[in-house]
Amino acid sequence: MNDNLHQLRCFGCGTRVVGTEARPDFRCSACGDLFEVEYPGWGQRQGHDRPNAGALKWLWRERRCSSEALDHSGVWRFRELLPILENFGNAVTLCEGNTPLYHLPRASKALGIDQLFAKHQGMNPTGSFKDTGMTTALSVARERGFEWVACASTGNTSAAMAAYAARAGMRSLVVIPEGKIAWGKLAQAMDYGAVTCQVNTDFDGCVRVLTTVVKEANIYLLNSVNPYRLEGQKTPAFEIAEAFDWNVPDHLIVPGGNLANSSALAKGFREMKELGLVARLPKISVIQAEGANPLVRSLAASNGATLEPVVAHTRATAIRIGNPASWRKAARAIQETGGWCLDVSEAEIAIAKAELGAEGLGCEPASAVTLAGLKKLRAQGNVRSGDTVVLLLTGHTLKDADYTIDFHRGTLLKDEEKAGLEEKIEGLRRNAQVVDATPEAVLAAVKGKG
Ligand SMILES: *Cc1c(COP(=O)(O)O)cnc(C)c1O
Helix, strand or coil, rough: CCCCCCCCECCCCCEEECCCHCCCEECCCCCCEEEECCHHHHHHCCCCCEEEEEEHHHHHHHCCCCCHHHHHHHCCCHHHCCCCCCCCCCCCCCCCCCCEEECCCHHHHHCCCCEEEEEEECCCCCCCCCHHHHHHHHHHHHHHCEEEEEEEEECCCHHHHHHHHHHHEEEEEEEECCCCHHHHHHHHHHHHHCCCECCCCCCHHHHHHHHHHHHHCCCEECCCCCCHHHCCCCCCHHHHHHCCCCCCCCCCEEECCHHHHHHHHHHHHHHHHHCCCCCCCCCCEEEHHHHCCCCHHHHHHEEEEEEEECCCCCCCCCHEEECCCCHHHHEEEEEEHHHCCEEEEEHHHHHHHHHHHHCCCCHHHHHHHHHHHHHHCCCCCCCCCCEEEEEEEEEEEHHHHHHHHHHCCCCCCCCCHHCCCCHHHHHHHCCCCCCCCHHHHHHHHHHCCC
């Protein structure tokens, strides 16, 4: 069976190429911009390639009870909207996706929004949403006969790539900025057997090095410039719509780093709307850290016409990116859905992360920008009390345990970063206490916290 019904279309100039003919760096040879996967059959009204909305909803739900391996994946369960392989038998899966959607009762109450939820993509096999994109892009690499795959990474991409490559029996090369990624993530890449190069530069420097490497050797690039990553990363949009019985939420709030994920989710909602699965798009808002806010600056300075790269600084390492590749795609996602783009401070991130933790939902600091951003959107009146809001939590709390411990020890934030928020921060801190080895001492600690 030929399941492959796609082509690649340049986001900048509209040039179309066959999937196998894209350059190794996934840049358009005409204008240098990135590609998007496009499915021409869906445009034909009566076309026999065009999926049927009602039948799909039924089929996707049925698959949750199926005994077939591919159906257990929350990505490949939606494979009718992922016709990117010659044969779905080539898919490499770790049962990614099907992640939980949690209600946030405390944050709901504090913000006066009833319908506030977190879609926890940290509950994927390697602990971040990167798995949903890796299963699709790495499967393409395997089907096309590559032995080696590679990525530059702030950590989570490399963890996901290394795991999926290992499952497929392929080799992987990781290029990461020395000393600037969380240890949990580096440990994963090593555990899964990747060749790991720590390079004395930042993420943006790693990308530059790797772009040349993949042109010289026959290595398949798995950074998010690879359009097949975004195809997998669009599937949480399907899960969210399904969870709300195909009524989409009013707002979806997503962290912004290299800015692929926000645009992937927008693509998922856009395709559902085109196929008649949902009636509208949620407003997609992208939140960046103040020290790594090139998209915020670009939208403010030129309405997204040109990027304003920065030298990025934030302890939310997953979004420490100053020159994001997919900024044009993200700008379109925000503009076409009517969302916003904001930045939040280091203290706001730390507070939001501790508040999510106190709801029993640990996450990475990069994920917590969503709650910090929501507070601002609510204060600005852009999110109303009757709105349904979904925060996208991108990574698992254990990815960066050092961050959490530093926060609770009180060593995470500098005094000037805390300014005006000291009380709030103290109220959230939970020091691990050293006490005597007696029941009395432990009971005294419990009473002290009453
Ligand atoms: C990769 C990543 C992000 C940023 O996603 P982009 O697609 O690069 O914008 C945010 N949070 C976590 C935990 C990540 O791993």
